[in-house]
Every structure is written in structure tokens, then in C-alpha cells.
Amino acid sequence: MKLSNKKQRNYVSSQSRVGAVLIIVLWIAFGLVSVTLYFGQSMFFEYKGANQSIAGAQAEQANNGALRYFFYTLNNALEEEGDFPSDLIMQTEQIQIGQATVWMLGRSGESVTLTDPHFGVIDECAKININTAPFEVLELLPTITPEFAAAIVDWRDEDDDVTENGAEATMYSLQTLPYECKNAPFETVEELRLVYGATVEMLYGEDTNQNGVLDPNENDGMQTPPLDNQDGTLDFGILEHVTIYSKIPVEEEESEATGSGNDSGDQPGNRSSQQEPGGGVGVPFQVNVSTASAIVLACLPGMDEATAQQIVSYRLANPDPTEGLEWVSEAVDGGDVQQALPYLTDKTQQFTIDLAAIGSNGNGYRRVRYVVDTSGEAPVVLHRRDMQRFGWALGPNLLEQVNTPEQAIR
Ligand SMILES: [Ca+2]
Ligand SMILES: [Ca+2]
Numbered sequence: 104m105k106l107s108n109k110k111q112r113n114y115v116s117s118q119s120r121v122g123a124v125l126i127i128v129l130w131i132a133f134g135l136v137s138v139t140l141y142f143g144q145s146m147f148f149e150y151k152g153a154n155q156s157i158a159g160a161q162a163e164q165a166n167n168g169a170l171r172y173f174f175y176t177l178n179n180a181l182e183e184e185g186d187f188p189s190d191l192i193m194q195t196e197q198i199q200i201g202q203a204t205v206w207m208l209g210r211s212g213e214s215v216t217l218t219d220p221h222f223g224v225i226d227e228c229a230k231i232n233i234n235t236a237p238f239e240v241l242e243l244l245p246t247i248t249p250e251f252a253a254a255i256v257d258w259r260d261e262d263d264d265v266t267e268n269g270a271e272a273t274m275y276s277l278q279t280l281p282y283e284c285k286n287a288p289f290e291t292v293e294e295l296r297l298v299y300g301a302t303v304e305m306l307y308g309e310d311t312n313q314n315g316v317l318d319p320n321e322n323d324g325m326q327t328p329p330l331d332n333q334d335g336t337l338d339f340g341i342l343e344h345v346t347i348y349s350k351i352p353v354e355e356e357e358s359e360a361t362g363s364g365n366d367s368g369d370q371p372g373n374r375s376s377q378q379e380p381g382g383g384v385g386v387p388f389q390v391n392v393s394t395a396s397a398i399v400l401a402c403l404p405g406m407d408e409a410t411a412q413q414i415v416s417y418r419l420a421n422p423d424p425t426e427g428l429e430w431v432s433e434a435v436d437g438g439d440v441q442q443a444l445p446y447l448t449d450k451t452q453q454f455t456i457d458l459a460a461i462g463s464n465g466n467g468y469r470r471v472r473y474v475v476d477t478s479g480e481a482p483v484v485l486h487r488r489d490m491q492r493f494g495w496a497l498g499p500n501l502l503e504q505v506n507t508p509e510q511a512i513r
């Protein structure tokens with residue numbers, strides 16, 4: 104039977120209505136699925152975010168715990184006051200605190216080709232004090248220019264007399280954004296950035312994350328910042344070798360005789376410069392010869408690179424704690440260290456602990472640095488610095504371990 108024309112038209116029109124409804128339903132279903140997926144995804148990220156912040160909080164707490172552990176070591180485990188807290192008396196690597204793991208980033212003092220960090224405490228007394236070292240010492244620091252060494256002296260001295268090639272108020276007033284020359288001691292080493300002529304390259308060198316390790320980006324030329332010379336060794340900047348915290352250790356009898364540990368007043372890092380303890384008669388600063396690098400030792404009066412290297416090599420070959428300074432003359436094998444001896448000490452009272460921690464499942468990386476002073480009755484924190492912005496500092500191998508679930512640290 105054949106449908107009439109009218110019936111046929113009605114049939115077609117009802118068919119196309121059904122089709123349209125079906126398309127609308129499909130679109131609605133598609134929309135609902137998209138919304139569900141979107142919420143699912145955002146819940147997932149929120150969950151991941153919460154995980155990250157929990158792990159971050161764990162890592163922060165672990166760093167606090169490691170600082171307390173360091174204080175405990177200083178109070179209870181040192182054989183003698185002024186000893187360096189070596190990794191023989193304290194754990195410095197992969198310390199488990201709750202769900203988190205902490206490392207103390209140190210310096211080996213021997214190698215500039217390390218790709219994995221050396222763990223330990225950093226001795227502030229192993230560095231040159233920029234508040235007290237004279238121009239002749241400062242100008243020997245690697246990467247420094249004589250102009251910048253002179254500008255350091257002018258920045259910290261209270262007068263306005265320009266040291267040869269240095270910079271006093273006039274130079275600072277000519278800057279695009281003019282500022283004052285401080286004419287007072289440094290309060291942090293980072294203050295060097297304000298000194299006339301400072302460059303990032305001179306201050307940080309290739310070690311932009313300040314971990315003492317040659318990280319992949321620090322040995323790939325200009326491929327990724329920083330611009331490095333790709334020579335397989337880590338070329339440090341000035342900041343690695345300088346401090347404002349070291350003080351000349353005061354002999355006990357002397358401290359009792361003068362009635363106080365320090366006598367020259369209000370200059371940080373310069374408080375004992377007028378004293379004349381044991382080995383340091385009349386010198387403005389001292390360096391711990393048991394921990395200092397060859398680079399630092401070579402800056403001392405009467406020293407050169409070869410002699411400094413002999414001292415470090417001897418120290419590495421005889422790792423037993425060396426008492427006194429007698430071994431130094433033995434180390435240089437007939438060489439002359441008489442001029443440098445007053446600048447040397449075997450004691451240390453100021454330390455940096457550079458703590459890097461991760462929380463559960465390798466998440467929540469946190470890094471913080473503390474400078475601790477033990478020259479008073481009890482250890483105190485002099486300075487705290489958040490090192491988070493310098494990025495991962497535990498080297499490529501630990502990073503891989505953290506990122507590989509089956510090898511995860513926890
Ligand atoms: Ca000045
Ligand atoms: Ca580095």
C-alpha cells in the first residue's frame with residue numbers, strides 16, 4: 104500500500120524530530136561526562152596538592168629536628184670545646200625523622216668534580232672573614248678583581264677615603280638607583296651584592312645552587328643557566344670562600360683574665376680582633392687549618408697555592424684528628440709557613456648546617472641553612488636562610504632515586 108503524500112511528509116518530519124532529540128541528548132550526555140571528568144581531574148590534582156603540602160610539612164619538621172640533633176651533638180658529643188663536629192660523631196646523611204629524610208650538605212674540601220654531594224657540617228672558620236681580612240688577602244680570592252676587593256674594604260670601613268681603585272659614597276650616588284655606601288661591617292655575606300662592581304658570576308661562580316657539587320646545568324656551557332666553562336670542574340665564586348661569622352677562638356684563661364669573651368664591641372665577626380690569644384697574636388682573623396680548602400689557605404699571608412695544597416693533601420692522608428698546629432710544618436716538608444702560622448687555628452666555633460629534606464614518597468623537598476655559634480654558654484642560631492629557591496641540591500643520583508617509585512628512599 105502506498106502512503107499518501109501528506110502521511111509521508113508527517114512520517115519524515117517525525118523521524119527528523121527524533122534525530123534532533125537524539126543529538127541533543129548525546130550533547131547533554133557528552134557535557135555531563137566532560138563535567139564529571141573535569142571535577143575528577145581537579146579532585147585528583149587537589150589530592151596530589153594535599154599530598155605535596157603534607158610531605159612539605161614533614162620535610163620542614165624534619166629540618167627543624169635535624170637542627171635540634173645538631174645542637175644535641177654540640178652539647179654532648181664534642182670531646183673538646185672548639186672541635187669540629189665531624190661525621191664520626193654525628194649522622195649527616197639520610198637521617199630518618201618520622202616519614203621524612205634529611206641530609207646535611209657539606210664540603211669535602213678536596214674535590215671540585217663531585218657530582219654527588221658530600222655530607223657534613225660546613226665550618227665558617229674555614230673561610231676568609233670579609234669584615235676583618237685586609238685588602239691583600241681579599242684580592243687573592245679566586246674570581247675577585249682588585250677593584251672589587253678595594254670596594255669591599257671601602258664598603259665596611261667607616262671613612263669616606265677611597266682606597267685605590269675602590270668605591271665610596273660618590274660612586275654609589277652615580278648609580279641609576281643611587282644608594283649609600285654602608286661604611287659599617289657586613290651583616291650577611293649576601294650583602295656583597297650591594298658592593299660597587301659586584302656581578303652574579305663573581306659572587307656565585309658556577310655553583311648557582313650553592314651545594315658544592317657540579318650539577319648537570321653547571322657543566323653544560325650556555326645550554327642552561329648558568330653560563331659555565333664546561334670543563335668538568337666546579338669553579339666557585341667568592342661566596343663559597345667568605346664568611347662574616349668566624350671569630351678568633353679565645354683561650355679560656357685569657358677569657359677569664361679579661362672577664363669577657365670579646366672586647367672590641369659591636370662589629371659582627373670582628374669582636375675578637377683586638378685580642379691576642381694563643382697562636383693569633385695581633386692578627387685580624389684566623390682560619391681553621393683542619394677544615395679550610397686549599398683555595399682559602401692560599402690567600403693567607405706567606406702562603407702560595409703549592410704550600411696550601413701540600414697542607415690539604417697531608418690532612419687527607421692523615422685523617423685522624425690533628426691536635427695543635429705542629430703538623431702544619433711537617434705537612435709542608437721544609438717549606439716556610441712561619442708568616443702564615445698566626446693566621447691558623449685548629450679550633451672552630453661557628454658552623455653552617457645546610458639541611459635538605461624530603462617528606463613521604465620523595466615529595467615536598469625543603470632546604471634551609473642555619474649558622475650556629477658555639478662561642479657563648481650554649482649554641483645559638485645567628486642566621487637562618489631559606490634555600491628553597493635554589494632548587495634541588497642533592498645531586499642527580501638522589502633525584503633519580505626519589506623519582507623512581509621502586510627505588511624510593513621511603
Ligand atoms: Ca668607607
Ligand atoms: Ca651546584
Ligand SMILES: [Ca+2]
Nearest residue numbers: 320324327329
Ligand atoms: Ca650551564
Ligand SMILES: [Ca+2]
Nearest residue numbers: 332334336338
Ligand atoms: Ca667549570
